[in-house]
Amino acid sequence: MSIFRTKNLDDMVAAGRAPGGLKKVLGPMDLIFMGIGAIVGTGIFVLTGTGALTAGPALSISFVIAALACAFAALCYAEFASTVPVAGSIYTYSYATLGELVAWMIGWDLMLEYGLATSAVSVGWSGYFQSLLSGFGLALPTVLTAAPGAVPGVETWFNLPALLIMLVLTAMLSWGMRESARVNNIMVAIKIAVVLLFILVGFRHVQPANWQPFMPFGISGVMSAAALVFFAFIGFDAVTSAAEEVKRPERDLPIGIIGSLAVCAILYVLVSAIMTGIVPFQKFLGVDHPVSLALQYAGENWVAGFVDLGAILGMTTVILVMTYGQTRVIFAMSRDGLLPRKLSTIHPKHSTPFFATWVVGIVFGLIAAMVPLNVLAELINIGTLAAFSLVSVAVVILRKKRPDLHRAFRCPGVPVVPALAVVFCVALMTYLSKTTWIAFGIWLLIGLVVYFGYARHNSALNQKA
Template structure:
């Protein structure tokens, strides 16, 4: 059936090498910092407090469980990225293995995941930025500080800082990926330095008594927290979206994927252990700045100020990298005919998908400005878990379909490792709220309608057929 038609891998690789395409300017160090830039942000600076309320000191185990789900999937991503260094991430891999309809649905899913992630983090960035301004005695008009209905009892119409940061980073991405990578690398270095400062200073104030009881809400609480803090690891897969802009993708992409995930896992476990060792976990109720609270609790107020700065930079890099990943997926889908061709045009001077970048920036900037944060975050985790599940299945299928394909990196223990990735992801999905499942189902139904009404007929494969 036409909905299960797959793209020829050799044609995909040729398209990625065609002249006039995206510029190849990124190396392994850029990719590791890009991954860390996407991962270290809202998760470590905000979600650690909510996770502690759900799991208690066992939050450290929650992070390890979430990291295992990501780690197994990361090995599958690394094999695909080294074998098929083409823009589009799991969308592209699915198109080559599982068929057009599955590829479209996962691309549709990723558009929602990446887009809402950038919008949600922009709202968080706005809150920290306004807090920073207040320290200098500057206050924005209340009507421009949040989305309508976001603050109970306060009249708000528009989150202006959230829109502005989206537009500034969109402009940066549209002008060139090399320049964006340099800015990202500087901000990542600063925010990792801030996290390391917290670890060094906070470790002196840990009271082991605060770790007892270690698992106050049992295994269920620990697993629920793992499903929640999984959000903290979202982003390493965005590295694969850079495939066509990497100088040596066969070697550098696996380094970037696995290296960034490993570094962030170590940071998360250390930060959560120290944080819950300083402050009894019950005190994180209603707190949206748990890391700086721990330092204030320990009397290290000067370091707490640096943490707030690190949070702002951390969220900035998350928005930057996730917006980048979003535009490259749309670029790949447009090039395949599933979205309008205008979205895959490359700017002759900047070598970027200029039009697609601005469409993404303006659309999700307005969503950040007009939609409350709690609404934005509902679908992000389930969309990512679904993507990780599919890439784990796809790597096994590609092994059978194309055993001859050169693989600079091979996922170890196939099919066991991919199976473990599927199991971990599905188990975490079962701990998400049922309303999240309903909303996710509605979004996928909309995607099916768009596919059969537009994408299927405009597909490049359909034109060839």
């Protein structure tokens, strides 16, 4: 059936290497910093408090479980990225193995994941930025501080800082990837330094008595927290979106994917263990700055100020990398004819998908400014878990379809490791709420309508046929 037609792998790789495309400017350290930039942000500075309320001091175990689910999927991503160094991440890999309809649906899913992630983090960035301004005695007009209805009993019209940060980072991405990578690397270096400062200072204030009982809500609480804090690891897959802009993708992409995930997993486990060792987990109720709270509780107010700065930089890099990832997925889908061709045009001077970048920045900047985004983590998580499951299945299928294909990096233990990735991801999905499943289903139904109404007929494969 035409809806299951697949793209030729050799043609895909040739298209990615064709002259006049995206500039190849990224190295292995750029990719590791890009991954850390996407991962270390809202998850460590905000979600650790919510996770502690669900798992108690066993939150560190929840992070290990979420990291394992990501690690198995990351090995599968690394094989694909080194074999098919083409923009589009799991969308591109699905198109070559599972067929056009599956590729479209996962691309549609990624647009939701990346878009809502950038909008949600922009709102969090706005809150920290306004807190920083208040420290200098400055304040924006109340009506410009939040989306309509976001603050009960307070009249608000527009979240101006959330929109502005989206537009500033969009401008940076549209000007060039080399410049964006340099700025990202600087911000990530400062962010890691802040997290390490918290670990060094906080370790001295840990009270082991706060870790008792270690697992107050049992294994169910640990798994529920793992399903929630999985959001904290989202981002390493955005590294694969940079495939066409990497100097040596066969070597550097696996290093970037696995390296960034390993660094972040270690940081998360240490931070969550120290944080719950300083403050009894019950005190994180209603707190949106748990890391700062732990330092204030320990009397280290001067370090808490640095943590707030680290949170702002952390969220800035998350928005930057997630916006980048989304534009590359849209670029790849447009190049395949599934979205309007205008979205895959490359700027002659900047060598970036200029139009697509600005469409993403403006649309999701306005969503961040106008829509109260209170509970987004679960909806973003379910889409990502579905993507991770698919890429794991696709690795096995490609091994059977093209055993002759040169693979610079081979996922170890196939099919066991991909199967474990699927098991972990599906297990975490079962702990998400019914409302999340319903919302996800509605989004996928809309995607089916768009596919059969537009994408299927305009597909490059359909035109070729």
